[in-house]
Amino acid sequence: MLQYWLNWKTLIALIALLIISGTIFYSNYLANKIKLDEKIKIEQWAEAVKSNASNQITDNNLSGRILSENSQDIPIIVVSEKGIVLDSRNVDSTRLTDPSYLKRKIDYFKSLHTPIEWNNPLDTSQKNIVYYGESHLLNEVRYYPIVQLIIVGLFLFFLVIAQRTAFQNNQNQLWVGMAKETAHQLGTPVSSLQGWIEMLRTIPGNEKIVTEIEKDTKRLLLITDRFGKIGSIPTLEATNLCTQIEQMIDYIKKRSGGNVTFELICTDYNLQPKLSPALFDWAIENLLKNALDAMEGKGRITLQIKKVSKLIYIDITDTGKGIARKNFDTVFKPGFTTKKRGWGLGLTLTKRIIEQYHKGKIFILNSHVGKGTTFRIILPG
Known part of the structure; x- marks a missing residue:
C-alpha cells in the first residue's frame, strides 16, 4: 500500500511539475513578445505625437490613426522637463493633479520601461518625456502561471484529501470487520463456558472453582461486549x-x-x-x-x-x-x-x-x- 501510494504521489507530482514548468515557460515567452510589441507601439505613438506637433496633421491621417490605435490599452503619461503633465492615456487623469500620485505612477512606469524622450518641436530647448506601463493583456499573461499554479495546487490538495479519506475509510472498515469477527468468535466458547459453569455448580466441592471460572467468564463477556461496541456506534x-x-x-x-x-x-x-x-x-x-x-x-x-x-x-x-x-x-x-x-x-x-x-x-x-x-x-x- 505504501509503495502504491508513493508511486502515485510521485507520478502526480511529476505531471504537475511538467504542467507548471511548461506554462511558466510559454507564458514568459508570450509576455516578452507582447512587451516588445508594446514597446514598438509606444515608440510609434511618440513619433506620431512629434509629427502632429510639428506638422499640425489632423487625426484623420496616418499619425492620427497611430495615436488612437497604438495606445488603446497601454497606460501612458507625458510630462515636460518641469514635470507638467502634457497628456495621459488609460490612467486616472483626475488624480494626476496629486503630486504624490503622479510620482508613484511615474516611478512605477520607470521600473517597467525606460522612458522615451524627445525635444519639443515648438520649443527645442524643452524635452518631453513619455512614461508608459503594461497593458491588461500583458498583465494577464504574466499572472496566468500563478493562477494555474493555484489551480494545480488545489487539485493536488483535494486529491490528497480524497486519498487520505479513502485510506481512513478502509482502515475503519477493517477495524469494524475485525471487531465484529472477534466478538462473534468469542461468543460461542463463552456461551459454552457458561453452560459448563452451571453443570459444575451441581457437583458438591466445586464452589471455589466455579467462582474463579465465573470471574474469568465475566471478563470474557466484557471483552466480547467491548469488541461488539467497537464495531458499532455505542450508546452514551x-x-x-x-x-x-x-x-x-x-x-x-x-x-x-x-x-x-x-x-x-x-x-x-x-x-x-x-x-x-x-x-x-x-x-x-x-x-x-x-x-x-x-x-x-x-x-x-x-x-x-x-x-x-x-x-x-x-x-x-x-x-x-x-x-x-x-x-x-x-x-x-x-x-x-x-x-x-x-x-x-x-x-x-x-x-x-x-x-x-x-x-x-x-x-x-x-x-x-x-x-x-x-x-x-x-x-x-
Missing part, C-alpha cells in the same frame, strides 16, 4: 466519572503487585459526562497497563480529574521510563510498541475510543525519558 449515558475510574483502578491494582502505588485526585465527585462505560473502561485500562509496563513493576501512577469551564481534564501520570519527544505522535499509530510482545494496538484503540466515540481528545501532555509520562484526556463536560 451520563456516568459518574470518578466512580468509574476508581473501579478500574481497583481492578488494575489487584493485578499490579505491591510495588506500585495508585493515587486518584478528583476535585468534583459529581462529574457525569456522557460515556460508554465498557469502552471508556477499556481506554483507561489500556493507559494504566501501558503505565505499568513503562514502570516495570514499581513506581507511582497518579490520576487527576478536574473540570475547567465546559471541559473535563483527566491526567494520567506514571514514573516510568518516559517517551522521546519524536515519538509523541507515533505512539498512537497502529504497530508502535516498545515491548517484545503485543501488536501495538492498545493506544490506537484508546485514541479511537476517546476521540471518535466520546468526541474528546487524547495526547501526551509531557514526558521525560527516565522520569515518566503524563497522558491527558479531554472530554466534553
